[in-house]
Amino acid sequence: xxxxxxxxxxxxxxxxxxxxxxxxxxxxxxxxxxxxxxxxxxxxxxxxxxxxxxxxxxxxxxxxxxxxxxxxxxxxxxxxxxxxxxxxxxxxxxxxxxxxxxxxxxxxxxxxxxxxxxxxxxxxxxxxxxxxxxxxxxxxxxxxxxxxxxxxxxxxxxxxxxxxxxxxxxxxxxxxxxxxxxxxxxxxxxxxxxxxxxxxxxxxxxxxxxxxxxxxxxxxxxxxxxxxxxxxxxxxxxxxxxxxxxxxxxxxxxx
Amino acid sequence: xxxxxxxxxxxxxxxxxxxxxxxxxxxxxxxxxxxxxxxxxxxxxxxxxxxxxxxxxxxxxxxxxxxxxxxxxxxxxxxxxxxxxxxxxxxxxxxxxxxxxxxxxxxxxxxxxxxxxxxxxxxxxxxxxxxxxxxxxxxxxxxxxxxxxxxxxxxxxxxxxxxxxxxxxxxxxxxxxxxxxxxxxxxxxxxxxxxxxxxxxxxxxxxxxxxxxxxxxxxxxxxxxxxxxxxxxxxxxxxxxxxxxxxxxxxxxxxxxxxxxxxxxxxxxxxxxxxxxxxxxxxxxxxxxxxxxxxxxxxxxxxxxxxxxxxxxxxxxxxxxxxxxxxxxxxxxxxxxxxxxxxxxxxxxxxxxxxxxxxxxxxxxxxxx
Numbered sequence: 001x002x003x004x005x006x007x008x009x010x011x012x013x014x015x016x017x018x019x020x021x022x023x024x025x026x027x028x029x030x031x032x033x034x035x036x037x038x039x040x041x042x043x044x045x046x047x048x049x050x051x052x053x054x055x056x057x058x059x060x061x062x063x064x065x066x067x068x069x070x071x072x073x074x075x076x077x078x079x080x081x082x083x084x085x086x087x088x089x090x091x092x093x094x095x096x097x098x099x100x101x102x103x104x105x106x107x108x109x110x111x112x113x114x115x116x117x118x119x120x121x122x123x124x125x126x127x128x129x130x131x132x133x134x135x136x137x138x139x140x141x142x143x144x145x146x147x148x149x150x151x152x153x154x155x156x157x158x159x160x161x162x163x164x165x166x167x168x169x170x171x172x173x174x175x176x177x178x179x180x181x182x183x184x185x186x187x188x189x190x191x192x193x194x195x196x197x198x199x200x201x202x203x204x205x206x207x208x209x210x211x212x213x214x215x216x217x218x219x220x221x222x223x224x225x226x227x228x229x230x231x232x233x234x235x236x237x238x239x240x241x242x243x244x245x246x247x248x249x250x251x252x253x254x255x
Numbered sequence: 256x257x258x259x260x261x262x263x264x265x266x267x268x269x270x271x272x273x274x275x276x277x278x279x280x281x282x283x284x285x286x287x288x289x290x291x292x293x294x295x296x297x298x299x300x301x302x303x304x305x306x307x308x309x310x311x312x313x314x315x316x317x318x319x320x321x322x323x324x325x326x327x328x329x330x331x332x333x334x335x336x337x338x339x340x341x342x343x344x345x346x347x348x349x350x351x352x353x354x355x356x357x358x359x360x361x362x363x364x365x366x367x368x369x370x371x372x373x374x375x376x377x378x379x380x381x382x383x384x385x386x387x388x389x390x391x392x393x394x395x396x397x398x399x400x401x402x403x404x405x406x407x408x409x410x411x412x413x414x415x416x417x418x419x420x421x422x423x424x425x426x427x428x429x430x431x432x433x434x435x436x437x438x439x440x441x442x443x444x445x446x447x448x449x450x451x452x453x454x455x456x457x458x459x460x461x462x463x464x465x466x467x468x469x470x471x472x473x474x475x476x477x478x479x480x481x482x483x484x485x486x487x488x489x490x491x492x493x494x495x496x497x498x499x500x501x502x503x504x505x506x507x508x509x510x511x512x513x514x515x516x517x518x519x520x521x522x523x524x525x526x527x528x529x530x531x532x533x534x535x536x537x538x539x540x541x542x543x544x545x546x547x548x549x550x551x552x553x554x555x556x557x558x559x560x561x562x563x564x565x566x567x568x569x570x571x572x573x574x575x576x577x578x579x580x581x582x583x584x585x586x587x588x589x590x591x592x593x594x595x596x597x598x599x600x601x602x603x604x605x606x607x608x609x610x611x612x613x614x615x616x617x618x619x620x621x622x623x624x
Contacts (some may be wrong), residue, residue, distance in 0.1 A: 028531050148532050157527045161512060161548045164598070168516030169336040169543060173282040173326065177309050177599045186511035186598050200282065211549045212563055214509045221307075221599050 003052035005039035005086060008072055010058025010065050010118060011092060015053050015137040016083035017041045017057050026144055027165040033151065041065035044144060049075030053150055057144075059085040059120045059242075066117075066126060078150055081123045082143070084136040089194040089210050092120040093242025120242065131156065135208040136239040159189065159190055162210045163203045172198045182222045182235055187213035187245070208240035215249035229253045261319065263294035264399070264427075265362065267452050273360035273397055276332075278325045280289065282310055287325040287332075287361070293519035296363070297322050304591070305406040314405075317438075320363055320431050323407040324590055328368040328519030329508040332359060333392040337542040340388075340526075354388050360397035364425065365453060366418030367590040369400055370402050371519030373424055377582045378522050401424035403565075404472040406480045409591030411604055414483035415590045420473035421445075424553025427452060430469035441469050482604045484575075484589065485611040492576040495610050496568065504606055505564035507599055512545035514593035514601070515570060520586050523551070546570050571603060 007017055012180070021042060023030060037047040054076035060066055073079055079085050089096065095103055100118040104111035123129055131150075133142055142158060149156035163185035167174060175181040175197050183202035188212040196203050209215070215236065222232045233253035236246045256264075264273050279289040280297045290296065301314035301321050314321045343351040372393075379389035401412075403419035414419030421428050426449035430441040441461050444450040457565045485491065515521040525544035531538045544551055546569045552559040560566050578586030587603070 026532065031533050144532070148530055148534075151532075152534050153529060154528075154530075157529070159548075160550050161545065162509070164511040164513045165516060165543075165545065165548070168327075168513065171286065171327065171331070171336075173284040173286070174309075174513065174598065177307060178282065178284045179307075179597050183598075186513075187511040195396060210508050210510075212561075214506075214563065217507050217599055219583070239470060 002033065003250045004037040004047070004050075004225045005034040005081050005147070006049070006051040006054045006072075006076065007036075007041070008038070008054060008056045009040070010069070010086065010123070011054065011061040012058030012083065012085040014041060014057070016086075016133075017055075017119065017142050019082075019143055020055070022140055023144060030147065033067070034147075050172045051178065053078045053080060053147065056081045056086050056123050057083055061092060061116050061120045061124055063115070063117065069123055071127050078130045078224065079123075079147060080131045080133060080150070081129050082133045082138045084134065084206060084208065085120075086123045087134055087243075088240040088246075089122050089134045090136075091239045091244030093247075093254055094237060095255075096120060096242055097120060097247070104183075120244070131158075133158070134189055136191055136206040139193060141193070142191055150220075160211055161190050162186055163188045163190045163194070163197070163207070166192070166194040167197050170194045170198060175200060175202055176221075176225070180225050182225055182227050182231070183236075184218075184235060185221075187215050187218050202235075204238050205236070205240050205246065207237070208243045210244035213245045216252070219249055219253065237247050256318070256440045256442050256456050257317065258440065259293075260440060260457050261296075261362075263291060263455075263457055265454070266356050268360040268362075268397065269454055270412040272450075273358045273472045275360045275362055277320060278479065280311060284309060285311065285322060286600075287327060287329075290362070293319065296320075296452040296542075299406065302407045302595075304409045304595045305600070306409070306594050306602045306605075307597055309595040310370070316433060318404070318431055318433050320401045320403075320429070323403060323405075323410060324368070324592060325565070325594070326517060326596065328590065328592070329361065329364065329372050330375065330519050330521075332361070333358055333372070333389055333395065334522060334524075334543075337540060337568040338388075340455075340539045340541055342536065342538045345512045349539075354391040356395040358395045358397065360399060362399045363401045364398050365401060365403055365590070367415075367588040368422040368519055369398065369421050369424040370412075370415075370417035371590065372398075374520045374582070374584060374586060374588065375471060375522060377584060378520070379518035380584055381483075398425045398427075400428035400445075402428060402430050402469065402473055403476050404431060406476050407591065408481050409484040409588065409589060409593070409594040410480050413477040413480050414604075415585065415587055415589030419476040419480075420422040420448040420470075425449070430465075432465055432468050432472075434468075437463070441465050467554050470473045478590070482591065482594070482602070484587070485607045488607050488611075489576045489579050491607065491611055491614065492572045495614070496572065498610055498613070500606065500610050500613065501564040501568045504601065505562065505565050507601055508547075508563050509599060510547045510563045510566055511598065513596050513598060514603075515545040515547060517596045518574075519547070519590055519592065520574075520588065525551075546573070550563070571606065574603075575607070
C-alpha cells in the first residue's frame, strides 16, 4: 500500500500548499508514489487518518486551532510544518507584542465577533514537530527533497547555512558590501534559492533566523549604513518577526 | 607591446581554442567572466575597498589594470561551487560525471591569486591522493598574470610574500606602464606555450628603462600597502588558542561564511546525496562548505563548534597556523577578500595584530613586576 500524505491549513495564505501544486512536472510522479489522503486545496475527497506524512501550513491563532493541531498530531506518523507561519507565526505574529484588542477595534466594525487568540504562534509551540521547512513560501526543491527523503527513511538535505552562502555559491554580488543595501542575509537561513539579492535587493528574512544569528551586530551595521531605528525595527519585522531571535532584535529598536 | 596589443593577445588566445576570461564590471562589482575584447575590462576603474566595503570608482588615471581583484578568484574555475560527481541506478554502478573542462585563458590574474592556485594545487594534489577533477580543470587554464601597480586598501600580499610581483606560475605576465601618452605593456613569458604567444604579439624587445620602471612599480605598490600581517603569526596563534580575543571577535562575527566563500584557498566541501522520488536513481554532489556553519562540525551526537568564537578560531588558526602543519605553507595569500567582503568588516590582519599586541603587553607588564 502506498504511503499516505495529508496537507493541513491553519492561519495562512495558502501559498505554501500551492508550492506542492506548483511542483507540476513532479506532481504526477508524487501522486503515483503516495496517496494524497487529505489536501483540500487540490481535492474535496478526504480519507480518514492515520497519515504517514502530514504537511502543516499556517500558525495557531484560535482556540479551535489549538485543538485541531493536537488531533492532527495524533493522526500523523510524521508531521512536517511548512512555511513562515507554521514555523515562526507568520506576519500575523506582529500582533504578539501589541494590544490585540486595539487592533481588532481599529480594523473591524464589530470586533466582538472576532474569536482569535492574542498571539499567533508556530505549530511547534503546541505539538512536537518532526521537520520544519522554512520560507514564505517554502522552496519547491526543499519540499520534494523532504518528501523523497522521508519516504526512503533518510535525513533530508536541508542546509542550515546563511543566505550569504547561497549568494556566494551562485556568484551573486553582495548588496551590503557593494551597494550599502541593508540585507537580512547574514542572519537568515538559506534555502530560497537566492531570490532577492540576485536581483539587487536585500534579503527579507523569509526563511527566518539561521542558527547562531548575531542580530545585534547586523543591526549595528544597518545603523552604520544609515538605517534609522524604525527601518531597522521593520527589517526584523517581516514574515518571520515572531521567531525569537528576530522578535528580540525588533524589540530593541521599538518605541 | 603597445596597449592595443591586448586585443591581439585576446585574439591569439581565442584562435588557440581558449575562452578568454577577465575582470568585468557587473552589478557594481568586479566579476571574473568571459570577455571578447579588451574594451570590456574595467579601464580607469579602481576599487575603493575598505573593511566591509567594496565600491568601484573612477581611478586617478586611464590604466586598464589599476583595479585589483574580482569578487571570486580562480577557485571557481578549478573547484566549482557545486558539481555532480556521479550518478547511480538500481545496478548500484557509479557512473562518473565527466569534467567539462573547456580551455580558459584568464587575463589579469594577480600574483596573490596565482599563489592561491599554487596553494589549491598543494591541497588537491600534494598528498598521497590526487583529485583528478581538479587536475583536469587546472590543465585547462592558461594564465596571463598582471603585476599590480596599485594596491587596494585591503591588500596585504607584500607581508605574505605572494606579491605584488609574480615570479612564476604564469604563462605570460604583464606590467602596465603608463607615462603620459605612452601606454605599453611589458610582456614576460613563463612557459613554453606563453613563449609561443609572446612571439606573435606586436611590439619590440623591452628596454632597460622599462624593466626598471616595472620593478619600481612593484616596489612602490608593495610600499603603498596599508595592511600587513604581523610577523610570526603561525606561532602567535598557536600560542594563543585560549585567548579572550576569540570571544571578542565572536561578538562582531555573523558566522555568515562570506569570508570562506570569497577566500581563494578555502577548499572545504561537503557531499550531498540526492535521490529521485521513486528511489531508483541517485546522485552524489559536491559543494563548497564552510567551517562557519553548524553542520560543518557535526559529529556523532552533535556539532563540535557551537559557538561563533570556536568557528572563527578554527578558520583563522587553520588558515594561518595549522595549514603549515597540514600542507607545508600558509593558507593565506594576502588578497584581502575576506576583509572587504565581510558584511561587518572583520579584518584578519587587525585580529592577528590585536592578539600580538596583547602578548607584547603581557611581556611588558611581566618585565615591570
